[in-house]
Amino acid sequence: MAVGFRSFLRVTPGQRLLDTAIEHLSTWLACKEIHLDAMRPGQYVLDHDDLVTVLNRPAGGGRLYQWRRQHPDAQPRDVWRTAISVLEHPDEPGWIWTEIETRDDRAVFGQAPYNRCMSVPSVLRGLLAELEATDGRTEITPSPQWVTLGHLPDLMDYLADETRRGPVYMISQGEQPREDFERWAREITWHLVGLGSAFMLDPAVEAGFNEMVGPAHAVPSGTMRTYLPDVNLDNPEDPPRHRILGRPRILMTDARRLARMLGRAERDRAARLSIPDDALELVRANEPPMLPVSWHDQQRLLVELRAENERLRQALGVAPRLHVARHQELTAS
Incomplete structure (x- = not known):
């Protein structure tokens, strides 16, 4: 499998992390007309190719919650599994781990590699609008923030933060209207x-x-610069690590195309970053067993038989009805 989207963020303690996550998932389920209780643990079969697992239990000194949706029969390039895992801790930072996996699609000789910009899950976007989350010590928000002169010392701390996983993007207004x-x-x-x-x-x-x-x-006027973690102003070899999206490229490229280009590049980089050991071990230790393959196959066969039965009914123009045999029909020979 291939990672299409991976985000791992810490959440400051004292917030309604788990309840907020469940509320947003419940809203998403209602929009998709999926009739499940996002809070209730268990494994649910929505279709032969649509399995949902909900985990909600004490773990790691706090409470661990996970929503996982899997498509066992996903085709190459399609979403195979989506998982949102949350740890709420009363006295320490919690975390949100969001991951989307796709069927690994290795390009054949002579074919360009597949490079898809997987959408940011709407649940994660909503959570970041309500919760105080950080990447390392760097604050994370769902949209760009204006920097004030008084904010510059904090910004320097963000740039030098060796614990953050993702970039800091500095975007210069240049001569554009605000x-x-x-x-x-x-x-x-x-x-x-x-x-x-x-x-x-x-x-x-x-x-x-x-x-x-x-x-x-520095950031040239009217450009965007990507600062990777652990900026070192005293190292002359450090500046080339932090790439600049130049003015000519900005002027000649549509904003949506730029967004996809930046998104693909960051997804590729984030997919190569490992999840912190404490979170990975906690989720693995509490992962529920998967449904038996034989049971899953039975459910798939049942769905296929129902579809074939309906197809035959439509072809014959016969309405579904129950035929009750008379006694003579049952005993005739």
Whole structure:
């Protein structure tokens, strides 16, 4: 299987993490007309190719919740499994781990590799709008934030944060009108939610930021720079790690295309990052057993037989009815 989307974020304690996650999942289920209780643990068969597992139990000194939806018969390039795992801890930071896996589709010789920008799960986007979440020590929000001059020291801490997994995106307003720039910044970072932190710089704050980081790490006017974790201003070999989306590329590329390009690049990078050991071990230790394959096959056969029965009825033009044989028919020979 291949990772199509992976996000791991810490959540500050004292928030309604688990309840908020269940509320958002319940809303999503209602929109999809899936009649399940998002809070109730168990395994549910929605269809022969649609299995849902809900986990909700004490674990790791807190409470572990997981919503997992699996499609065993997914075709190459299709979603195979979606999982949202949450640990709420009363006294320590909790976490949200969101992952989408696809059927691994290895390109054959002469064929371009498949590179899909998997959508950010709407549940994760909604959670980040309500909860205080961080990537390492760096705050995470569902849309770009304006930076003020007073915010620059905190921003420098974010750049130097060696514990964060995702990038910090610094986006320069340049000469664009403020409202147009805000709309454009939200659009190009649409596929980066949960994977990195985006900040907007007006000309005055940009000058202060560039003075703080120095010319080698500066953001050119009207561009976007991607700062990977552990920025080191004193290392002359560090600046090339932090790539710049230049003005010519921005001017010649549609915003939605830029968003997909940035999203694919960050998904590829995030997929190569391992999940923290504490979270991985906790989920593995509490993972419920999968439904037996033979039982799953029986359910699939039942669905196929029902579909074939309905097809034959329609072909024959016969309404479903119950035929009760008379005594003479049962005993005639």
